Amino acid sequence: MTESRFDIVVVGAGHAGCEAALAAARMGARTALLTINLDAIARMSCNPAIGGLAKGQLVREVDALGGEMAKVIDATGIQFRMINTGKGPAMHSPRAQADKHAYHAEMKRRLEAQENLLLRQAMVTRVIVEEGAVRGVATRDGHVYNARAVILTTGTFLNAVLHFGPAIVPGGRMGEPAAEGLSESLREAGLDVSRLKTSTPPRVNGRTVNFEGLEVQQPDPQPSPFSFSTEHIDRPQVPCHVTWTNPRTHQIIRANTDRAPLYTGQLTSTGPRYCPSIEDKVVRFPDRDRHQLFLEPEGLDTLEVYCNGLFTSLPQDVQEDMVHSIKGLEGAQIMRYGYAVEYDFVPPTQLKPSLETKRVEGLFHAGQINGTSGYEEAAAQGIVAGINAARKLQGKEPLVLGRNEAYVAVLIDDLVTKGTEEPYRMFTSLAEYRLLLRQDNADRRLMRYGRDNGLISDGLWRSLQEKEAAIAAVADYIHSVRRDGRTLAQLLRRPEMGMEQLRQADPQLARLASDPAVAEQVEIEVKYEGYLSRQREQIEKFRRSESKRIPAWLDYSAIPELRGEAKEKLSAIRPASLGQASRISGISPADIAVVMVYMEGRRRLNAAPKPLETSVPGE
Numbered sequence: 244m245t246e247s248r249f250d251i252v253v254v255g256a257g258h259a260g261c262e263a264a265l266a267a268a269r270m271g272a273r274t275a276l277l278t279i280n281l282d283a284i285a286r287m288s289c290n291p292a293i294g295g296l297a298k299g300q301l302v303r304e305v306d307a308l309g310g311e312m313a314k315v316i317d318a319t320g321i322q323f324r325m326i327n328t329g330k331g332p333a334m335h336s337p338r339a340q341a342d343k344h345a346y347h348a349e350m351k352r353r354l355e356a357q358e359n360l361l362l363r364q365a366m367v368t369r370v371i372v373e374e375g376a377v378r379g380v381a382t383r384d385g386h387v388y389n390a391r392a393v394i395l396t397t398g399t400f401l402n403a404v405l406h407f408g409p410a411i412v413p414g415g416r417m418g419e420p421a422a423e424g425l426s427e428s429l430r431e432a433g434l435d436v437s438r439l440k441t442s443t444p445p446r447v448n449g450r451t452v453n454f455e456g457l458e459v460q461q462p463d464p465q466p467s468p469f470s471f472s473t474e475h476i477d478r479p480q481v482p483c484h485v486t487w488t489n490p491r492t493h494q495i496i497r498a499n500t501d502r503a504p505l506y507t508g509q510l511t512s513t514g515p516r517y518c519p520s521i522e523d524k525v526v527r528f529p530d531r532d533r534h535q536l537f538l539e540p541e542g543l544d545t546l547e548v549y550c551n552g553l554f555t556s557l558p559q560d561v562q563e564d565m566v567h568s569i570k571g572l573e574g575a576q577i578m579r580y581g582y583a584v585e586y587d588f589v590p591p592t593q594l595k596p597s598l599e600t601k602r603v604e605g606l607f608h609a610g611q612i613n614g615t616s617g618y619e620e621a622a623a624q625g626i627v628a629g630i631n632a633a634r635k636l637q638g639k640e641p642l643v644l645g646r647n648e649a650y651v652a653v654l655i656d657d658l659v660t661k662g663t664e665e666p667y668r669m670f671t672s673l674a675e676y677r678l679l680l681r682q683d684n685a686d687r688r689l690m691r692y693g694r695d696n697g698l699i700s701d702g703l704w705r706s707l708q709e710k711e712a713a714i715a716a717v718a719d720y721i722h723s724v725r726r727d728g729r730t731l732a733q734l735l736r737r738p739e740m741g742m743e744q745l746r747q748a749d750p751q752l753a754r755l756a757s758d759p760a761v762a763e764q765v766e767i768e769v770k771y772e773g774y775l776s777r778q779r780e781q782i783e784k785f786r787r788s789e790s791k792r793i794p795a796w797l798d799y800s801a802i803p804e805l806r807g808e809a810k811e812k813l814s815a816i817r818p819a820s821l822g823q824a825s826r827i828s829g830i831s832p833a834d835i836a837v838v839m840v841y842m843e844g845r846r847r848l849n850a851a852p853k854p855l856e857t858s859v860p861g862e
């Protein structure tokens with residue numbers, strides 16, 4: 244057995260692990276990133292795309308905190324689109340098709356170039372825990388990595404099996420082994436482990452697809468970068484194509500449901516409701532005679548095409564028939580069959596809001612191991628876990644963002660407070676303050692936290708200060724200058740009026756608001772002022788309940804008026820504030836009132852002068 248010593252060990256170089264390791268190393272922690280296969284770093288297991296509704300916001304937030312995902316997709320994306328531009332700015336979300344291989348290679352290069360970071364191919368089989376604290380990990384090849392903090396980001400790999408029709412094969416992802424041993428070691432450490440599933444569609448050879456007559460989806464003419472530090476997108480941009488399933492496809496699927504692992508009892512764990520397999524869609528929505536599919540290129544140096552929407556674990560002969568029944572795919576050769584993966588995850592109510600496990604000090608979890616699904620959700624947790632592991636070693640309080648500040652915070656708060664019964668994905672509807680949590684202002688909301696942790700460069704920080712000064716100057720100007728008795732801000736509030744028109748009519752404003760990002764911030768603030776100020780009032784109330792901290796010593800079982808179910812749930816989750824307590828499912832406002840009264844009583848008791856007899860011990 245050989246040994247080495249690090250401050251922090253990160254297990255798994257997927258989307259969570261890369262962010263966690265980079266953040267930790269950049270914050271000065273001697274970090275090791277151990278992963279099963281270096282050629283699979285930041286691999287996109289499923290769709291070759293980053294961003295999309297709510298996920299795009301997450302990527303912008305990761306960037307503002309000092310993460311890498313946005314920069315890597317900016318360097319390797321091949322079709323950028325801002326989606327939902329027909330709706331209000333809170334719904335605008337950046338999305339980009341990725342060149343899958345280039346994305347992996349770019350992230351690997353960045354990890355290799357990182358000071359303080361050892362990148363090594365190794366499979367971790369055990370977490371070493373002594374006296375309730377993590378001490379390191381052991382690998383299959385007999386090496387022990389001692390560390391003061393460990394971050395597990397093992398994705399879909401723990402005790403995973405792949406379902407190809409009736410065939411069940413051990414594996415974490417197609418062509419890659421499952422991680423064995425680790426789940427058992429987590430159970431030994433006292434953690435509960437449970438199971439989820441997800442599926443992926445077939446990929447076909449683009450040479451054999453007939454794109455003629457298919458609807459074309461073009462990239463935006465002016466691609467907008469994900470990262471606040473990217474000036475422009477230089478890569479060639481390519482289109483996607485749209486096709487549809489049809490009654491013949493549905494008939495093939497229906498005729499074979501008795502061979503679908505989903506319906507034979509072979510696949511029993513819960514999958515993502517929002518991203519169902521095609522067999523599930525056809526069975527659950529019998530009245531629909533077509534479902535939309537996107538044919539997405541997997542990269543510039545390959546002809547492989549991803550059939551987005553055709554998620555399936557049906558047997559391979561059925562996949563052949565199904566694919567060939569679809570317009571454009573009549574003669575398509577399948578290069579990789581669709582399949583489902585079933586894997587262990589660690590229910591996230593066992594985590595603190597810092598992403599450290601409650602059971603084992605110094606052990607952090609991020610990404611799909613926490614029951615989430617998606618690269619962006621993983622990256623967002625990864626950077627928070629990396630920052631918090633490093634802060635812990637620095638003796639600092641963890642970074643815990645509020646639901647009013649970031650989608651990242653909504654994601655983590657939902658996970659640790661409510662847990663999840665199915666793979667959790669981010670939606671705008673989950674964020675109650677989404678009017679303020681926009682992709683366009685992630686830098687203004689979060690960059691100061693990245694800066695505090697040393698993850699934002701001087702140059703980028705200076706640009707933000709300049710942007711803030713310009714926003715303030717433009718806002719002052721339009722609120723003070725009048726035309727025909729009305730301020731420019733009042734004119735801007737008119738639905739038909741935009742900042743661009745005002746700029747054209749006013750050279751001074753054109754100069755002040757020459758940066759489109761500055762103009763956009765002011766325009767949104769003015770046009771949506773009523774909604775935004777209402778949301779800010781709600782946030783004030785939210786802040787008040789979040790600031791009512793619950794002391795760690797509080798023993799819920801000792802509160803006689805509290806219902807049994809409430810005692811059980813509050814003791815299990817151990818919320819940090821009354822606000823968090825109120826979000827636990829099954830906890831009623833009446834339970835919160837009981838806890839408040841009890842806390843107030845205890846506070847008075849502690850504040851009261853001590854009775855005479857106990858203040859004179861020994862008499």
Ligand SMILES: Cc1cc2nc3c(=O)[nH]c(=O)nc-3n(C[C@H](O)[C@H](O)[C@H](O)COP(=O)(O)OP(=O)(O)OC[C@H]3O[C@@H](n4cnc5c(N)ncnc54)[C@H](O)[C@@H]3O)c2cc1C
Pocket residue numbers: 254255256257258259260277278279280283284285286287288289290365366367368396397398399400401415416417422423425441442443518582583584609610611612615616617618621622668
């Ligand atoms: C078949 C399939 C279908 C999917 N479908 C969807 C979908 O429809 N929508 C969606 O949003 N997401 C989907 N995903 C999930 C998406 O890939 C993940 O959510 C995302 O990649 C999670 O990121 P992560 O960093 O947590 O884990 P991953 O990207 O899975 O990375 C985990 C990394 O950890 C490494 N690792 C694991 N165990 C060990 C160990 N013991 N020692 C060392 N290294 C280890 C692995 O080699 C891997 O590199 C799918 C995934 C799969 C496999």
